[in-house]
Amino acid sequence: MIPTPLTKEQLARRVALDLRDGQYVNLGFGIPTEVSNYVPPGREVVFHIENGALGLGPAPAPGQEDPELVNAGEQPVTLLPGASLFHHADSFAMTRGHHVDIAVLGAMQVSERGDLANWKVKGADLGGIGGAMDIALGVKRLFVAMLHTTNRGEYKIVKQLDYPVTGLACVKRIFTDMAVIDVTPDGLLLREVAPGFSVEAVQQVTEPRLTVAPDIQTIRWTL
């Protein structure tokens, strides 16, 4: 049987397992946004949005949307009891000032040193940087959640970025639909592979050499 990579939902669920009780977390666009739906029961995780709120709740019921309460992707959101609101400079003091524990961002490319490219397509004249550069360098721990390769099968985990840089040496852990990989001072450490995939299969779609963790495991996305 040919193994299948994780779905985006399974990938979001796997990332959510790494969020701990009491952590403050910022989520980027795309797959990262979905992570908030899958925090394991019994863990209180406080989600931060760059446009000025801590303590995001679930999406509002249809008809209950408030145009004055949106996330960074302009989608309507809700606030949980205990939430707080603040202006943009305070919001970015939280990320730039190392107060946010974890950020999960999408990526176009990640290098073996943990360099991140996620704001501008190679060769494009315009790109929306938004808060990505501030968040990449300012949070305590940066995760990337992305598909392992481009839809044309090109490497996204590369030796050297050739897309415009968002931040240097900032990514600590990479979650893909095929693997969980840590960025370490000694290079990339393969910690988990998707069910049915071999280490060789993951290496084949990863440009830099992977070191295999002695306790390598199969990815699970439920407790």
Next chain:
Amino acid sequence: MINKIVASVDEAVADIFDGATVLFGGFGGAGEPQELFAALLRQGAKNLVGVSNSIGKGDKGLAVLIGEGRIGKMICSFPLIKGGEAFQQQYRAGRIALETTPQGTLAERIRAGGSGIAAFYTPTGVGTEMAEGKELREFDGVPCLLEKAIKGDFALIRARCADRWGNLVYAKTGRNFNPIMAMAAKVTIAEVDEIVELGELDPETIVTPGIFVQRVIKRGRA
């Protein structure tokens, strides 16, 4: 007697001059001063330097000012968004200049501008195209860029409620850049939903003290 409440939105923006630097509050549709945008369009000032998180979208607000060729330069963090074609057309035709700034750096540059801080060092942007032409200096082993403060001639902002002293409170994520822009402009004009009597706003919960606000206009008085 202090009374910052202005009778009409057109009067509120009447002295915005050609070439002025104008800070525009709002993020993702929340906290955008739509009536002030419309009044500025009617007023006619041109060659403005606009400072805002994005370049506006669709057929209202900042996107219309840009589409009408009234903005000569934008300083923003999101020049590329869905619905932002007005800016992209002007930019690709060479009719508008652009300074892209990381969002946190943008917020801090504005906060600095309102706080008497000329410039500051930040690691954000080191090793990226944002570093081009900026001083690089290391602090405790961390390379940082020198970023200059942003000050406005005017700020057009949106709040939920004001009193005649210009004290303001906001609505949820409609707060965003509005309080720091109020601090960073010579003339801050606040578009509000409601005006209350002095003393009705709890001093403990006022977000923008009136010292930062010069004019207040109630929505629906255009």
